[in-house]
Amino acid sequence: xxxxxxxxxxxxxxxFGGKQLRAVNDVSFDIGDREIVSLIGESGSGxxxxxxxxxxxxxxxxxSIFFDGVDISNYKGAALxxxxxxxxxxxxDPFSSYNPIFxxxxxxxxxxxxxxxxxxxxxxNKKLNNSLEVVGLNPEHVLxxxxxxxxxxxxQRFLIARALLLDIKFLxxxxxxxxxxxxxxxxxxxxxxxxxxxxxxVLFITHDLSLAHYISDRAVILYRGSVVERGSAEKIFNNPxxxxxxxxxxxxxxxDRKWDKVEVDLNEKKLPELVTGCPYYARCPFxxxxxxxxxxxxxxxxxxxxxxxxxNKLSG
Amino acid sequence: MTLQVENxxxxxxxxxxxxxxxxxxxxxxxxxxxxxxxxxSGCGKTTLGTSLVLLKPPMKLMGGRVILCDEELPIxxxxxxxxxxxxxxxxxxxxxxxxxNPTRKxxxxxxxxxxxxxxxxxxxxxxxxERLELVKLPEKVLDMYPMEMSGGMKQRMVMVISTLLNPLLxxxxxxxxxxxxxxxxxxxxxxxxxxxxxxxNSAIVITHDISxxxxxxxxxxxMYAGQLAExxxxxxxxxxARHPYTKLLLATLPExxxxxxxxxxxxxxxxxxxxxxxPVGCRFRERCPLAFEKCLDVPPFIEIEKNHYVACWxxxxxxx
Numbered sequence: 001x002x003x004x005x006x007x008x009x010x011x012x013x014x015x016f017g018g019k020q021l022r023a024v025n026d027v028s029f030d031i032g033d034r035e036i037v038s039l040i041g042e043s044g045s046g047x048x049x050x051x052x053x054x055x056x057x058x059x060x061x062x063x064s065i066f067f068d069g070v071d072i073s074n075y076k077g078a079a080l081x082x083x084x085x086x087x088x089x090x091x092x093d094p095f096s097s098y099n100p101i102f103x104x105x106x107x108x109x110x111x112x113x114x115x116x117x118x119x120x121x122x123x124x125n126k127k128l129n130n131s132l133e134v135v136g137l138n139p140e141h142v143l144x145x146x147x148x149x150x151x152x153x154x155x156q157r158f159l160i161a162r163a164l165l166l167d168i169k170f171l172x173x174x175x176x177x178x179x180x181x182x183x184x185x186x187x188x189x190x191x192x193x194x195x196x197x198x199x200x201x202v203l204f205i206t207h208d209l210s211l212a213h214y215i216s217d218r219a220v221i222l223y224r225g226s227v228v229e230r231g232s233a234e235k236i237f238n239n240p241x242x243x244x245x246x247x248x249x250x251x252x253x254x255x256d257r258k259w260d261k262v263e264v265d266l267n268e269k270k271l272p273e274l275v276t277g278c279p280y281y282a283r284c285p286f287x288x289x290x291x292x293x294x295x296x297x298x299x300x301x302x303x304x305x306x307x308x309x310x311x312n313k314l315s316g
Numbered sequence: 317m318t319l320q321v322e323n324x325x326x327x328x329x330x331x332x333x334x335x336x337x338x339x340x341x342x343x344x345x346x347x348x349x350x351x352x353x354x355x356x357s358g359c360g361k362t363t364l365g366t367s368l369v370l371l372k373p374p375m376k377l378m379g380g381r382v383i384l385c386d387e388e389l390p391i392x393x394x395x396x397x398x399x400x401x402x403x404x405x406x407x408x409x410x411x412x413x414x415x416x417n418p419t420r421k422x423x424x425x426x427x428x429x430x431x432x433x434x435x436x437x438x439x440x441x442x443x444x445x446e447r448l449e450l451v452k453l454p455e456k457v458l459d460m461y462p463m464e465m466s467g468g469m470k471q472r473m474v475m476v477i478s479t480l481l482n483p484l485l486x487x488x489x490x491x492x493x494x495x496x497x498x499x500x501x502x503x504x505x506x507x508x509x510x511x512x513x514x515x516x517n518s519a520i521v522i523t524h525d526i527s528x529x530x531x532x533x534x535x536x537x538x539m540y541a542g543q544l545a546e547x548x549x550x551x552x553x554x555x556x557a558r559h560p561y562t563k564l565l566l567a568t569l570p571e572x573x574x575x576x577x578x579x580x581x582x583x584x585x586x587x588x589x590x591x592x593x594x595p596v597g598c599r600f601r602e603r604c605p606l607a608f609e610k611c612l613d614v615p616p617f618i619e620i621e622k623n624h625y626v627a628c629w630x631x632x633x634x635x636x
Contacts, residue, residue, distance in 0.1 A: 042496035043467065151587055181356045182524060186568045187583035193576045207496045210527075214570040214581070234575075251501040253527035255554055255569060259501060 001201050002054065002087075002170055003030040007063030007073075009049050009225075023049045025225040025279075026063070031170070031218075036193065036202045038212035038233065040248070041222035047205045050222075051172045054203065055089045056080060067170070085115065088163035092175035094155035098147040104155065105143050107162050115166060127165065134198075135161045135191055153184030160191065164198075171195070174205045189215055209252050213237045218303075221245050224279040227297065231304035241306045244280045278309065286310060318518045319345040319485055324380035326360075326367050336594045337363040339542045340380065342617065343625070345485075345518055350511055352529030352550070353522045354565075355539040356588055361522045362410060364539070365487045367391060369407040385484055402433050406483035406516070410490045413470035416462040423458030426477055433481065440480065447476045450513070451506050468499030475506060479515045486516040492528055504532045527569060530554055535623075538562045541588050541599035544617050548624040558626045561600050598629070606630050 009024040024046040031037045041047045052058045054065060056075065064073045067087065075083050091097060098104055112124055119127070129139045135157040142154055150158070156176055163171055173192060177185040192202055193215055206212050212219055213233055220230040221242065229242040240246045253259070277292040278284070284291065290309045297305040322342050328335040338360045345351055353361050363375070371377055371391050382389045384404060390396040409415070417425050426444065427437035445455055451472040462470060471491055479486060488507060492500045510516055521533055529536050530550055537547040538561065546559040557563045564584045574581070586603040589595050595602065597612040604611070610629045617627040 042498060182526075182565060182568045183356055183584035185583070186570070186581045190576070190580060190583075209497065210570045214574055215576050248497055251497040253497075253501070253504075253525065253531050255527055255530050255566075259505070259531050 001031055001033050001035075001068060002203075003066040004028055004050070004054075005064050005066065007050070007053060007065060008061045009046070009053060009058070010061040023225055024053070027222070027225070027227055028063075029220050029227065029230055031201050031203060034196050034199060034201060035218065036196060036204055036216045038216035038219040039203060039205045039222060040207065040209060040212050040219060042207060042248075044224075045222045046225040047207075047222050048174055049225075051089065051174045051203060051205050054172055055087065056083070057089075081114075085166050086168055087170045087172070088166060088168045089172040089174060090156065090159045090163060090176050093179055094152050094159060094176075095147065095179075097159060098155065100147055102146075104145055104147045104150055104158060107158065108165065111162060111165050128161075131161045131164045134164060134195075136187065137161070151184070152180050153188060156180060156188055157191065160188075160195075164195075169200065171200055171202045172205070173202055175207070177211065178206070178208070185211075209237070209248060210254070221248070226279045227305075227307060228280060229304075229306050230297070235301065235304040239301075239304075241300060241304070241311065242280070242308050243284050243286055278307075318347050318349070318385055320383040321368075322381050322383070324364070324367070324382065325378040326363055326371070327376050327378050328363075329374040329376050330592075333592055334376075336591045337375075337542050338367065339594070341544055342380075343537060343544060343547055345520075348511060348518055349535060350508065350519045350521060350533045351547075352526075352533035352536040353520055353539065354524060354526050354529060354536060355545075356565075357524065358541075358588055358591075359539045360542040361524075361539055362489055363542075365407065365489050365520060365522050366409070368485075368487060369397075369401060369405055371397075402478075402483065403481045404483055405485045405487070406478045406481070407487040408474055408478045408489060408491055411494075412474045412478075412489075412491075413467060413494075416470065416474070418462055421459055421461055422465075422473060426458070426480075429477065430480070435481065444476070444480065447480065447515070450509070451476055452502075466499075468495055468502065471495060471499070471503050472506065475503070475510070479510055482515055484517045486510070486519040487522070488519060489522045490524075491521075492523060492525065500528070501531075504528055508532050526554075526566065538565065541594065542591055543599055543614075544625070544627055545600070546624075546626050546628075547617075548621075552621075552624055558620065558624070558631045559628050560604050560606050560630070564603075598627070 004027055006026050006028050007024060008022065008026055011021045011023055013019045013021050027050060039047045039050060053060050060073045064071045072083055108128055132139045137154060137157055142150060147155060177188050180188060189211065204216055216233045218231065219233040219236050221228050223244050229236060229245045240249050278295050281287050281291050295307045295309045297307045298311050299305050300311050323340045324338060325340050326338040328337050355361050367375060368382060368391060377392045382391055389400060430437050430440055448455060453469060453472055457473060492503055495503060507519060511519060521529065523529060533550050535547060535549050536553040538545040540561050546562045553562060557566060568581060568583055570581055584603060589599055598615050601607045601611045615627045615629045617625055618632065619625050620631055
């Protein structure tokens with residue numbers, strides 16, 4: 001359904017824009033129909049940047065994004081609006097997604113004015129109520145209220161309902177549950193999984209591995225803007241192969257076992273030539289000379305790709 | 317016994333009336349105990365933590381007392397609390413890592429803080445350097461501005477500053493929440509190490525993430541809507557919870573290895589009650605699957621097994 005082909009995002013930094021920062025570096029993966037793909041990485045790894053590029057909120061420096069086989073990376077005007085009928089995003093902080101001085105359901109009015117001006121109010125109300133019921137809200141309880149009168153979970157579900165009004169095919173869910181309480185986050189997560197039955201594909205951006213494993217079919221692990229491991233969620237979690245993924249999974253707090261006594265190395269060895277080599281070189285316990293050349297993604301088992309020179313050697 | 321809290325009741329004064337944020341809370345902590353404090357947002361965890369250090373309007377003490385190592389804390393008196401703060405009892409407030417003065421270098425800021433407590437910076441410097449080494453921060457951070465440090469580094473720096481004067485009790489409010497898993501683990505383990513090295517005698521760790529508590533704390537206390545629900549040793553809470561709220565809360569946690577398609581987790585239906593006019597009796601009553609007539613009275617927080625306290629009528633019944 002959605003295919004990212006070698007996309008990069010380069011920012012110019014410094015007073016005169018002399019330096020370049022590669023926030024996303026040559027990332028390719030695809031998301032199939034009715035598939036939930038998790039994009040996992042620590043803060044600053046570029047996961048939200050990818051989400052925003054898919055939503056065309058920021059420009060793409062190089063590479064292309066294909067939606068149903070059509071390149072959307074240069075869409076403008078009417079074509080872009082048509083694209084938004086199919087692709088929508090929901091973001092981390094539900095409280096700041098609303099204007100506090102207007103009623104929360106104003107977000108639905110916008111959708112009607114922009115995309116469905118010809119639909120009669122009666123029909124629209126039916127559609128709206130239906131959409132709210134799908135996300136598990138009782139329209140009578142939540143409509144006509146101000147944002148502060150609704151809970152975080154309700155507001156977040158409002159935003160999902162808004163996306164559903166457009167009969168979208170693809171949803172970018174950027175950390176949508178990290179601000180929610182444990183008791184409500186599972187409901188929102190289950191809702192996301194149920195939406196798959198309506199033919200929706202989801203890019204689930206998160207830093208929480210246990211939630212990613214719970215919900216996703218496939219996963220992409222990102223480190224400093226580069227994909228270090230991707231493939232079936234099952235395989236990545238049960239058999240992590242990249243040292244970074246292994247470290248992440250061992251650091252997840254779990255109820256069934258205590259942490260291993262492995263030290264998390266937080267101090268990075270600063271190296272001048274990071275751009276050319278493996279992005280994880282500075283923190284990797286297995287780093288060797290060969291890692292100064294950038295490793296490519298190698299398929300170590302079916303639907304499981306790893307970018308690590310240790311596997312380059314094994315395969316060739 | 318390090319900390320003893322008796323019938324502590326804190327209300328927030330608002331124009332629309334009193335918010336009953338903390339209702340006759342009594343508990344105690346052993347020497348060298350790391351106690352986790354968990355619950356949903358708005359259940360009073362932060363109110364409890366903050367009231368022990370900085371009780372200021374609109375917070376109002378309605379009753380109860382706090383005893384720290386045989387000494388009663390004058391928590392109601394801003395001035396009289398000053399000798400205790402930082403030295404006997406210290407807090408890492410929520411979002412503290414973002415509250416560092418952006419215009420001061422870390423070293424200078426620390427010096428100013430120490431001076432305000434009447435402690436000489438130069439004399440403390442060797443201790444400070446030792447502590448920095450302990451949390452694996454280079455000495456040069458003292459010459460850095462907060463914006464030059466990452467979230468994990470700032471959080472570790474805040475921990476060093478808060479424990480510099482070896483407080484008896486450290487209150488850590490959501491110190492791991494904004495960090496990614498790797499830094500989260502490092503910060504949490506450092507907290508345990510601080511206790512092991514006796515830099516603080518005991519600690520209260522406030523968080524909404526019970527799985528973190530399972531890794532580091534000795535005991536866990538669960539709160540709901542301003543009331544205590546359950547307190548027990550960590551393993552007892554995780555594996556043998558008695559209060560229905562604790563059980564439901566644990567059921568919402570995804571474990572690594574559980575998939576949506578295999579086992580669907582459930583949330584807790586309903587919302588916590590508003591504390592402006594809290595419901596009578598057990599405040600969990602409306603969402604509780606086991607609620608019965610007796611729940612219209614407030615259940616007592618009693619010890620049903622050794623060191624296992626529960627506030628639920630169902631549990632009292634089985635014991636009596």
